[in-house]
Amino acid sequence: MDWIYKGKCWKFGDNLGIDGDVMPLRFALERELDKNILRDYLMAGVDPEFPQKVSPGDIIVAGKRFGQGNPHIQGFLGIVGHGLGLVAESIPRGSFRNAINAGLPFLNGCDGVGNDVDTGDELEVNFLTGEFNNLSRNITRQYMPLDAKLREIIQAGGWAPSLEKRLSHVR
Amino acid sequence: MGKTITEKVLSRVTGGDVSAGEIIYPEPELITVHDWYVVNFDKALKELGVEKLYEPDKVIISTDHEPVAVSPQASERQKQVREIVKKYGIKHFYDSGRGGHGHIFPVEMGFVKPGMFVEAYDVHVTNFGAVGALAIPVLIEITEVLACGSVWLKVPETVRVNLTGSLLPGTNMRDVAQKLICDLGAERVDYAVVEFGGDAMPSIDIAGRHTLCNTPIDIGAKSVLVEPDQSTLDYLAGRVNGPIDLISSDLDANFREIIDYDLNVLEPQIAIPPTPDCVVGVSEVVGKEVHHAFIGSCAAANLSDLRAAAEILRGNRIHPQVRFIITPGTQEIMSAAEEEGLIGLFAEAGAMITQPGCGPCAGGRIGGMADGETSINTGTRNDYGRLGAMKSEIYLGSASTVAASAIQGKITDPRDFLN
The missing domain is CATH 3.30.499.10 (Aconitase, domain 3)
Known part of the structure; x- marks a missing residue:
């Protein structure tokens, strides 16, 4: 997979709830795991037009506690369904695990990243190295990339494919 | 380091x-x-x-x-x-x-x-x-x-x-x-x-x-x-x-x-709906009417919990409005409680004793609640619907508080029974 995402910035504030803001709760209750269905409802609670506006390679830049609430994976599958990346100031632990398991490339712990961007800026993010570039404003930041062991799971496409791959070695 | x-x-x-x-x-x-x-x-x-x-x-x-x-x-x-x-x-x-x-x-x-x-x-x-x-x-x-x-x-x-x-x-x-x-x-x-x-x-x-x-x-x-x-x-x-x-x-x-x-927490503590960390001193909720009481769950189903309940229940009867379920944690605890005479004491007071395990705390499949009812129990959580009905309320406390409340039919400070 290509770890470098280049596209438009979509900026959001703090405390976006995984249920409601990022994805309607009903999909969690229905155990819906099809990212091609979930993609059409991404950010329904804060911007219902969002799924029509984004393109693969675009990057969501979020504030603190992105995906807070009862950890459900559906919102992250919706992000993956669009081929978007995520850069967040913080992600609570349950959602952090779900983002890995959904196979989403992301950077976490990016303090103050919201000050460097606005929606519409052209960004280039290397999720392998943690290098973050706002091409529109000529700002470069170096963030901590995900641990290599976690990137392996993302590389495989998330928890289920990664587990299948691991099993093929165990067998 | x-x-x-x-x-x-x-x-x-x-x-x-x-x-x-x-x-x-x-x-x-x-x-x-x-x-x-x-x-x-x-x-x-x-x-x-x-x-x-x-x-x-x-x-x-x-x-x-x-x-x-x-x-x-x-x-x-x-x-x-x-x-x-x-x-x-x-x-x-x-x-x-x-x-x-x-x-x-x-x-x-x-x-x-x-x-x-x-x-x-x-x-x-x-x-x-x-x-x-x-x-x-x-x-x-x-x-x-x-x-x-x-x-x-x-x-x-x-x-x-x-x-x-x-x-x-x-x-x-x-x-x-x-x-x-x-x-x-x-x-x-x-x-x-x-x-x-x-x-x-x-x-x-x-x-x-x-x-x-x-x-x-x-x-x-x-x-x-x-x-x-x-x-x-x-x-x-x-x-x-x-x-x-x-x-x-x-x-x-x-x-x-x-x-x-x-450890000096001043008075018995009660978790009020809807989460276990919404905790107040018992004096703030004393008098709240209850219909359901339960002692058990992985938080409080040990012999010492049963002994604490027995100390208060001895010589008393459960309030007519309350159904009271006691679930010893394990077979070993049940057996020890029987040997100490606690099981008989609970039965005489009007409590129901269930098979060891989670008891009602596992989603209220046994001994659950109806809409409009209130429970005082020692379970792990008090989310709405934890014991069945979504419009029922759960207050969590110690085995002593639950026993005292089951006798009075309302949330009660167990110290009233311990003189």
């Missing part, structure tokens, strides 16, 4: 030198799954084409969520669980009427040792921290542990809580454990292991330690454990074979925070 108990345990099982923040694949030495997830993991394994467990001898299955099947569906599930256990060759299977609550009996039976690393499906496995084990719930990823032997873990930081002081009459460890999570708050313990120690520890028995290790998981701790000590050794003597290592954190370990906490 020294290490915490958690870092020492995870270093040992990975054969490395690990510190908080690292991503590792540690292999648990014990794995527990309850009766309500066995069919699910079997389905997941079948879909993955897995026919054998990585190490079936490390697995304990307990029929604790629904030991007495009360529907055709439950009977069918029990049958499937028995077939699945046989198929995978799981020898540590504690079916209905055998072990009891899967967060309690493995400690009683000596499966759990200080410094052991355990993973489980269910969150309250942190009870195993009562004897100094590091037990971490992994929910549905238990499938990966069963199939491959491990799943990724970020080595958690540790928040050390030094307990000081002593309990006031009429309060017990449940009151402390409830107030503690309210006072700590979710932010401080998020993804941390809460490690208990301190001057007051020798005064807290293993049952009290179960309760202490039960509540912090509900505000987002990763696990909970008590630094093992002489009381741990005394308790485990005759239960565990072989040497026991009294593992402890180094003085210069890198704790996220060190907190002193006094």
Whole structure:
């Protein structure tokens, strides 16, 4: 997979709830795991037009506690369904695990990243190295990339494919 | 830099030198799954084409969520669980009427040792921290542990809580454990292991330690454990074979925070709806009418809880408006309670005694509630709908508070009965 995402910035504030803001709760209750269905409802609670506006390679830049609430994976599958990346100031632990398991490339712990961007800026993010570039404003930041062991799971496409791959070695 | 108990345990099982923040694949030495997830993991394994467990001898299955099947569906599930256990060759299977609550009996039976690393499906496995084990719930990823032997873990930081002081009459460890999570708050313990120690520890028995290790998981701790000590050794003597290592954190370990906490919580504590960390002193809710009362769950189903209830119930009768259910944690506790005459005392007072296990706390499948009713109980959680009806209310307290309230038909300060 290509770890470098280049596209438009979509900026959001703090405390976006995984249920409601990022994805309607009903999909969690229905155990819906099809990212091609979930993609059409991404950010329904804060911007219902969002799924029509984004393109693969675009990057969501979020504030603190992105995906807070009862950890459900559906919102992250919706992000993956669009081929978007995520850069967040913080992600609570349950959602952090779900983002890995959904196979989403992301950077976490990016303090103050919201000050460097606005929606519409052209960004280039290397999720392998943690290098973050706002091409529109000529700002470069170096963030901590995900641990290599976690990137392996993302590389495989998330928890289920990664587990299948691991099993093929165990067998 | 020294290490915490958690870092020492995870270093040992990975054969490395690990510190908080690292991503590792540690292999648990014990794995527990309850009766309500066995069919699910079997389905997941079948879909993955897995026919054998990585190490079936490390697995304990307990029929604790629904030991007495009360529907055709439950009977069918029990049958499937028995077939699945046989198929995978799981020898540590504690079916209905055998072990009891899967967060309690493995400690009683000596499966759990200080410094052991355990993973489980269910969150309250942190009870195993009562004897100094590091037990971490992994929910549905238990499938990966069963199939491959491990799943990724970020080595958690540790928040050390030094307990000081002593309990006031009429309060017990449940009151402390409830107030503690309210006072700590979710932010401080998020993804941390809460490690208990301190001057007051020798005064807290293993049952009290179960309760202490039960509540912090509900505000987002990763696990909970008590630094093992002489009381741990005394308790485990005759239960565990072989040497026991009294593992402890180094003085210069890198704790996220060190907190002193006094056992003197002033008065009995009540968790009010809708979460276990919304905690107030009993005086704020005294007089609230109740229809349902329950003593049991992994938070408070030990012999000492039953004794505390009996002390208040002796010579009294349950209020006519209240149905009162008592679920001893395990077969061993039930048997000991019978020997002490507690079971007869409860029956005479008008309580119902159920098969050991989770009791109503497992979603209210037995002894649940109707809309508009209020319960006072010792369960683990008080979310709306936890005991069935969405429009019922649950207040949580100690076994003493529950017993006193069941007699009066309203939330009551147990100290009224202890003169």
